[in-house]
Amino acid sequence: MRGEQYLLLPGPTPVPEKVLRAMSMPMINHRGPEFKELLLEVTAGVKKVYRTSQNVLIYSSSGSGVLEAAVVNFISPGDKVLVVSIGVFGDRFAKIAAEFGADVQKLAIPWGQAADPQAVKEVLDNDKNHEIKAILITHNETSTGVYNDLKAIRAAASHHPALFMVDAVSGLGAIDLQMDEWDLDVVVSGSQKAFMLPPGLGFMAFNEKALQVHRQSTNAKFYWDVSAGLKYLEKGQTPYTPAISLFYGLRESLALMQEEGLENTLDRHKRYRDLVRAGVKALGLKLLADERAASCAVTSVMAPEDIGANQIRKFMLEEFNIVLAGGQQKLDNVIFRIGHLGYVRELDLLAVLAALEITLVRLGYKVEMGAGLKKAETMLLEYHR
């Protein structure tokens, strides 16, 4: 009996039963009063997670779709843009911008590290004629398990007029992000991460400055056009038929987030990160991410070289029904990634540590049985006073 799977990916994440059930509601008219009420309610709820009073639109698409939406709405062909990339998803943002005609200047940070605010500032200082029209940056880099200190980086870029555009698909709701307070111009996110929903909805928040830029933008756009989105939102509608079931789910997941309280949610994700990192280190394994920039959403663990990450993942899946993510591109078989965002219980993380210990022993790695578990349990003892 394998029982329910432990889904510990950096997305899709586990979905609460209540949310899954809400998605079974019968269909309604997407141009009628019930959907209007639903749309306005969830839009207001999403704004709270973004900590913004600016515009928020909800797209029926994957998170990557909303990255494209950000590019086609706020960047025009020929625009010079600075992409601060700390991994696969930073590179993806750069790829999309280039595809839609931007002149991309990439500030590539070694994988495992966060961007240094000072380094960003220097690039912008050198752009004396303000040729750079937008700065594209990742909030939480899922491929490495590193997050950027957006507050500090934004402050370091505040003297430059470029739009500050953030991919917060995997970070929003797990790691602090204050759109208005930090003056972020465009922030995109997705449903299948800290929002505890299945994939299929993308969120885009943008302020008035971004909207002004959009009005002059020359990229062709239809499905992603924020002007259409805003026009229909005024009527309590979306321009095209929305994924109604996911909107029902979103209402429930926002209620759960509201119940926990955003500060508590963020604290919980920090605790999860600290627990996983301490437990893994107690086993003698190394972590990819710098201590100061370690993601609260996902932890990248360096596998012992002679074993390899994929063998560990395979054993844990087959023996314990635990799903972990592998490394991407040059990190394939080098790291495995433990997702700990969204609807994850703290004791599930102990289960993973136990399974990891057993796996390592079985695969011939010298480990002191119980060391990781004990470390994690001691930390839980502290949390529960």
Place this chain on the structure above:
Amino acid sequence: MRGEQYLLLPGPTPVPEKVLRAMSMPMINHRGPEFKELLLEVTAGVKKVYRTSQNVLIYSSSGSGVLEAAVVNFISPGDKVLVVSIGVFGDRFAKIAAEFGADVQKLAIPWGQAADPQAVKEVLDNDKNHEIKAILITHNETSTGVYNDLKAIRAAASHHPALFMVDAVSGLGAIDLQMDEWDLDVVVSGSQKAFMLPPGLGFMAFNEKALQVHRQSTNAKFYWDVSAGLKYLEKGQTPYTPAISLFYGLRESLALMQEEGLENTLDRHKRYRDLVRAGVKALGLKLLADERAASCAVTSVMAPEDIGANQIRKFMLEEFNIVLAGGQQKLDNVIFRIGHLGYVRELDLLAVLAALEITLVRLGYKVEMGAGLKKAETMLLEYHR
């Protein structure tokens, strides 16, 4: 007690309980073996509905998103395209093509009529240098309740090398469409119509000829890029995180369609159309669509001028919890539309006719009580031998 709503829109349509429940399945890894199996199974199932052995990709988006996908993949800026428009959705296809740089020539047919194959042929005959690169046409025009005879139109265009691209969002599965047999090059559809699913998935089928055109296409593309879709499909994946819940639902709805049998499904939709049209006519009301081109998915009814369509819809919603669609653009308040596609029971259509009779009487229209019902019941008697 208002009970369950009668949702009789041309989309979203009612979703079977079994499908809704399938959508409550827990999340899985979209890069793992379970999703691979699911994706390959539903892709094969969708191909059967299309009657094609060509490429089929499934997008997490609204149907309108897949219209954009068709344009950016198979049309390049500067290409001359012929859009055969018989209503709002034909105009939308033209709008998208123009937005992405096509030189649009529109063959606009009066609303309520289907396109005449001969008229299409004449336009193509005049294009002696084969400047027209694509013909864009709607299978079923939801705004008017008219369908095009694609087989005849395709045959009339067969001497011309332009790609034949079909918006079958609301028609596929309700009205005959044989992609391979009729040599249709690109056919897009959506989940929330005859597929009996909630909105949120779009389907795109395209043949080798279209793929060759795609390889030369110059529109910028990322999220919609069929090359990425095909590459990932080979691995049993989608390029970006898919709306997993809807894929679960799709598996169930395809099983239901398989159980009924495509021929039976098409016959059933024809019967629904005939029943609704005969019932409405027996009440003395006029129908917008030509008899020969009347849609099997939705019926447009001309409201008595002195009452107006919207008052009728309002009364039926408030008194009977029946949701009908209104007219769009110049047909607003002129027609109301009864959707009868997907998971609709024949007796529900009698309920609608009864409610319509009562509504008309209450709004002061002279109608012989029971005339529509009797006509419809007589037809049902014939069906059930």
